[in-house]
Structures are given as C-alpha cells and as structure tokens.
Amino acid sequence: MFSWYYxxxxxxxxxxxxxIVLGLxxxxxxxxxxxFGHAGFVCIGAYVSVVCTMAFGLPYWLxxxxxxxxxxxxxxGLGKITLGLKGDYFCIATLGVGEAIRLIFxxxxxxxxxRGKVFLLDGAKGIASIPLYTTFGKALLIVAVFLTxxxxxxxxxxxxxxxxxREDELAAQMSGINTFRSKMLxxxxxxxxxxxxxxxxxxxxxxLQPKMFLMTKSTEYTIMVIxxxxxxxxGSVLGTVLLCALPELLRAVGDWRLVxxxxxxxxxxxxxxxxxxxxxxxxxxxxxxxxxxxxxxxxKDLPPPDSGTDPGEEAQV
Amino acid sequence: xxxxxxxxxxVNGICLGGMYALMSVGYSLVYSIxxxxxxxxxxxxxxxxxxxFFALTxxxxxxxxAFLLCGLGSGLLAxxxxxxxxxxxxxxxxxxxxxxxxxxxxxIFLENFVIATIDGTPRNxxxxxxxxxxxxxxxxxxxxxxxxxxxxxxxxxLMFIIQKTKIGLAIxxxxxxxxxxxxxxxxxxxxxxxxxxxxxxLAGFAGMLYGMRFIVKPTxxxxxxxxxxxxxxxxxxxxxxxxxxxxxxxxxxxxxxSINSNLRDLFVYALLILVLVIKPSGLMGKVVEDKA
Numbered sequence: 001m002f003s004w005y006y007x008x009x010x011x012x013x014x015x016x017x018x019x020i021v022l023g024l025x026x027x028x029x030x031x032x033x034x035x036f037g038h039a040g041f042v043c044i045g046a047y048v049s050v051v052c053t054m055a056f057g058l059p060y061w062l063x064x065x066x067x068x069x070x071x072x073x074x075x076x077g078l079g080k081i082t083l084g085l086k087g088d089y090f091c092i093a094t095l096g097v098g099e100a101i102r103l104i105f106x107x108x109x110x111x112x113x114x115r116g117k118v119f120l121l122d123g124a125k126g127i128a129s130i131p132l133y134t135t136f137g138k139a140l141l142i143v144a145v146f147l148t149x150x151x152x153x154x155x156x157x158x159x160x161x162x163x164x165x166r167e168d169e170l171a172a173q174m175s176g177i178n179t180f181r182s183k184m185l186x187x188x189x190x191x192x193x194x195x196x197x198x199x200x201x202x203x204x205x206x207x208l209q210p211k212m213f214l215m216t217k218s219t220e221y222t223i224m225v226i227x228x229x230x231x232x233x234x235g236s237v238l239g240t241v242l243l244c245a246l247p248e249l250l251r252a253v254g255d256w257r258l259v260x261x262x263x264x265x266x267x268x269x270x271x272x273x274x275x276x277x278x279x280x281x282x283x284x285x286x287x288x289x290x291x292x293x294x295x296x297x298x299x300k301d302l303p304p305p306d307s308g309t310d311p312g313e314e315a316q317v
Numbered sequence: 318x319x320x321x322x323x324x325x326x327x328v329n330g331i332c333l334g335g336m337y338a339l340m341s342v343g344y345s346l347v348y349s350i351x352x353x354x355x356x357x358x359x360x361x362x363x364x365x366x367x368x369x370f371f372a373l374t375x376x377x378x379x380x381x382x383a384f385l386l387c388g389l390g391s392g393l394l395a396x397x398x399x400x401x402x403x404x405x406x407x408x409x410x411x412x413x414x415x416x417x418x419x420x421x422x423x424x425i426f427l428e429n430f431v432i433a434t435i436d437g438t439p440r441n442x443x444x445x446x447x448x449x450x451x452x453x454x455x456x457x458x459x460x461x462x463x464x465x466x467x468x469x470x471x472x473x474x475l476m477f478i479i480q481k482t483k484i485g486l487a488i489x490x491x492x493x494x495x496x497x498x499x500x501x502x503x504x505x506x507x508x509x510x511x512x513x514x515x516x517x518x519l520a521g522f523a524g525m526l527y528g529m530r531f532i533v534k535p536t537x538x539x540x541x542x543x544x545x546x547x548x549x550x551x552x553x554x555x556x557x558x559x560x561x562x563x564x565x566x567x568x569x570x571x572x573x574x575s576i577n578s579n580l581r582d583l584f585v586y587a588l589l590i591l592v593l594v595i596k597p598s599g600l601m602g603k604v605v606e607d608k609a
Contacts, residue, residue, distance in 0.1 A: 096589035262426025
C-alpha cells in the first residue's frame with residue numbers, strides 16, 4: 001500500500017522531530033521552562049549545516065556537529081541574558097528570538113562561489129538543491145545516541161537538579177542547587193539537539209525556506225512534549241511517534257490535524273496535565289526481559305518482578 | 318514637503334498604534350489579573366475579523382451592525398474560552414505554565430478550526446470607505462480616521478470603566494492582589510468574566526478594523542503577536558502602558574517600514590528582546606516578584 005520510500009520519509013521525519021522533542025523535553029519537561037522559539041534553533045542548525053556542506057564542502061557528520069554547536073552557542077547567549085527573567089518573560093523572550101532568527105534569514109542575501117559552484121542563499125526563497133545526505137540509518141543512529149545521552153543526563157545529578165528547578169526554583173536554590181547553571185545546561189543541551197536536528201532536516205528535504213520555521217512549529221514541538229508527559233523520555237518518544245507519524249499515515253485528516261492538536265492540549269491540561277506517561281518512564285528493561293522470557297520458552301519461569309523501583313525508572317514527581 | 322511626509326507617516330503610525338492598542342489591552346487586562354499571557358487572544362481577534370467579514374458579505378448588514386456583531390462575537394468567544402479552558406485550571410490553582418500551554422492550545426485550535434471549516438485563503442473586506450479627506454495637505458482616508466476614532470473612543474470608555482465604576486475598582490483591586498480582593502468581598506470570578514468580556518469586545522473591534530485595512534486570514538494571529546510585543550513594551554499588566562506602548566510601537570514600526578519595509582517585523586521582535594534585556598517590566602509595568 002505504501003512504498004518504502006514514503007515510509008522511510010515518515011521515519012526520517014519522526015527521527016529528527018524526536019531529536020528536537022527530546023531537547024525540548026529537557027528544557028520544558030524537566031526544567032519547566034517554556035520555549036516558544038525552538039523552531040529558531042532548528043532554523044539556525046539547518047542553515048549552518050547547509051552552509052558547511054554546500055559552501056565549504058565539509059562532511060555530513062562534521063556539518064551536523066558544527067550546526068549543533070552554533071545553535072548551542074546561540075542558546076547559551078540567549079540563556080545568559082534571559083534566564084534571570086521571571087515567569088512569562090522567559091517564554092516571551094524565546095518567542096522574540098525565534099521569530100527574529102526566522103526574519104533575519106528571511107532578509108539575508110548571500111552568494112558566493114565555492115569549489116566552482118555558486119552557493120546562493122536568497123532570503124525568503126531560501127536554498128535549493130541541498131544534497132540529500134540524511135538516510136534512515138544515519139537518522140536512527142543519531143537519535144539512538146542522543147536518546148542514551150538524554151537518559152544518562154536525566155539520571156545524573158544534573159538531571160535531578162533540573163527536576164528540582166522545575167518543581168520549585170526557590171526551594172531548589174535553598175537546597176544549594178545552582179539553579180542558573182541547571183537552567184543554562186538545559187538551555188544549551190536543548191539548543192544543541194535542535195541544531196543537529198535542523199541539519200538532519202535540511203539534508204532530508206533538500207531545500208530550505210525560512211517559512212519552514214514558523215512559530216507554529218515551535219508550539220507543535222512543545223505539544224508533543226506535553227502530550228507525551230513532561231519529565232519523561234519514553235513519554236516524549238511516544239508523543240512524537242503518535243503526533244508525528246500517525247497523522248502522516250492518516251493523511252485524510254489533513255487540516256483537522258492541528259485542530260485535534262489544539263483540542264488535545266486543552267483537554268490534557270484539564271484532565272491529565274502530566275501527559276500520557278505522567279512523568280514516569282515505560283519500564284523498557286522489564287519489557288525486554290519479558291519478551292526475552294517469552295522467546296526462551298517454558299523451560300524456566302520469568303524472573304520475579306522487582307519489588308521496589310527499577311534502576312532505570314524515573315523518580316515519580 | 319518633507320515635514321508633510323513625516324506628518325503623514327506619523328498619522329499612519331498612530332492609526333496602526335491605535336489598532337495595536339485595542340488588541341494589547343486585552344493581553345494586559347488578563348495579565349494584570351491572572352498573571353499569564355493569554356495567547357488565545359490572537360484567535361479571538363481573528364474570529365472577530367471573520368465575524369465582520371461574513372456579516373458584511375453574507376448577511377449584508379450595515380457597517381455599524383457588523384461592527385457591533387464583531388464585538389459581540391469576540392466577547393462571547395473570549396468568555397467561552399475562559400469558562401471552558403481557564404476556569405477548570407483556575408479552580409485547581411494550576412501553575413501559570415499550564416495556563417500558557419492551554420492558551421497556546423486554544424490559539425492553535427481556533428486558527429486551524431477556521432482553516433478546516435472555512436479555508437486558509439486570505440479574503441478582502443468589501444470596500445466601505447474609499448474616499449479620503451484632505452486636511453492641510455494631509456490625505457487621510459476615512460477608514461484611517463475611523464480607526465483612530467474607534468480606538469480612541471473605545472479606549473476612553475475602557476479607561477472610564479476601570480477608573481470610575483465599581484467593577485473597575487474591583488478589577489484594580491484584583492490586579493494588585495487577587496487573594497486580598499477576594500477576602501474583601503470581591504467576586505473574583507465576576508471580575509475575570511468582565512475582564513475577558515471587555516478584552517474580547519475590543520479584540521472584535523480590532524479584528525474588524527484590521528480586516529478592513531488589510532486582509533482577513535486565519536493567521537492574523539501573527540500580527541496580534543506584535544500587539545503582544547506592544548503590551549510587553551508598555552509593561553505587561555499595565556493598561557496605560559499597553560496603550561502608550563502600542564502607539565509608540567505603531568509609530569516606530571511605520572517609520573522603520575518607510576526606511577526598509579522588509580525590516581519592520583524584525584524591528585518589532587528585536588525591540589522585544591531589547592526591552593526584555595534592559596527592562597523586562599516595560600515602560601510602566603508592575604514588577605513581578607517570584608513568591609514562594
């Protein structure tokens with residue numbers, strides 16, 4: 001029914017969206033800071049990576065890395081000046097920055113000859129004929145690496161500090177947590193993820209236009225985090241897969257997709273503000289063991305279920 | 318000639334600023350009571366513009382009736398949003414993050430609901446006022462004049478309600494301290510109801526003015542973001558701040574546009590970042606302290 005080419009496209013899109021959502025999950029889900037401008041970071045990453053591969057002829061991996069670092073640098077700069085702001089003002093600042101980045105690229109005209117080819121960055125028309133380096137294998141590999149990294153980060157001291165900041169910043173500060181540093185770390189990591197995902201996006205679509213990074217995109221990413229459950233990595237994965245891949249397969253819903261998004265957010269906030277996973281993780285370890293036990297046949301019984309918490313399981317908040 | 322050009326731009330700026338003011342007082346009123354940025358307000362404005370459009374083109378009502386319908390429609394919508402979306406959160410004393418997320422959800426819902434049910438194509442209002450008046454060499458379109466008059470009159474009425482009536486006193490009290498106001502016997506639900514109603518009505522007016530001057534489309538919300546910037550610039554939560562901020566932003570935007578029209582949006586958002594870095598409380602805003 002569906003060709004592999006089509007399915008692969010959806011999978012790649014899910015992969016880089018997942019990477020963005022993971023980053024946003026660190027910022028919003030774990031640290032409780034709301035970003036309205038994440039598409040801006042994706043935008044920076046996309047453009048930087050394309051300049052790297054097309055104008056300077058750098059390899060794909062290096063371009064992604066540079067894209068991530070550029071985005072992270074911007075995130076650090078933004079964090080430095082806005083993390084002291086209280087309440088809504090941080091999210092307003094991200095809104096301003098996200099839109100400003102898009103508008104800068106909307107007005108930016110660049111053109112130079114590199115390696116015998118003319119590289120043209122033409123404002124709102126964007127960049128065309130970008131080499132399609134992003135394959136499903138590469139995308140999956142990157143996402144797997146970053147999933148592991150996120151899980152490790154969140155179970156570390158830094159991750160716990162972020163959770164503390166989200167729950168009560170004042171109390172966290174009183175307990176000796178450097179809240180500014182925690183927030184800064186979350187901001188940088190989140191921007192890094194978004195930048196790399198931007199590079200993947202650019203080399204998947206083959207063209208770039210500033211209007212691909214509208215504010216609606218930012219809010220869509222945030223919705224995925226909320227839908228999956230704030231403060232849960234498997235929740236973010238679930239949210240992304242459900243909200244990214246499913247509507248692609250059900251193209252018939254078309255325009256109603258975002259109507260459903262908006263409605264879902266409102267209902268989730270009223271009925272179950274913790275999202276699908278409610279700040280918990282799917283017990284991946286247990287599931288794998290259970291499946292392993294099934295395949296091992298009836299020779300031996302399943303290992304007794306752990307009393308107490310799984311080491312990989314997130315502390316309930 | 319030169320002075321006249323600048324005067325003309327100034328009038329255009331005041332026109333735009335007046336419209337921003339109608340929108341931004343809605344943001345500011347809600348922020349002053351409930352301490353969150355009501356991003357659904359953009360959707361309310363957009364729906365107002367559509368109500369006006371269909372009242373004029375499908376129902377063929379006179380302009381004034383269409384105008385009042387806009388206010389009514391948007392006011393109703395704002396109240397419905399408050400009742401269905403914010404009220405349950407308010408009863409649970411949810412953190413303000415949840416309010417912003419819900420507001421965003423409501424705004425996405427409204428925008429895409431209009432795209433899905435009507436369609437996404439921009440529409441032009443029928444021309445109502447095409448003639449223009451010449452005042453001392455200044456050419457002033459009747460629609461621009463109307464914009465200025467409508468903005469000024471509605472804002473004056475709003476200020477009168479806030480400053481001179483009993484409910485206005487209650488609103489001011491709640492904006493200082495909602496809990497203390499409730500203890501003094503103020504019905505805070507009623508205050509919130511009135512605040513959303515007034516913000517909604519003005520949003521409807523603004524939507525219609527915007528549609529008449531520019532165009533009606535589901536993504537008007539991106540323009541209303543600029544009025545939100547104006548509210549931040551003037552100081553979130555301060556009504557005079559929102560009005561002054563809007564006028565200044567409108568005038569500055571027009572002058573930037575007269576230098577390079579591509580830079581007008583960029584200028585607005587750059588100004589937003591600058592304000593947040595230098596003085597987050599804006600020109601006249603109240604300072605928000607993080608209370609434990």
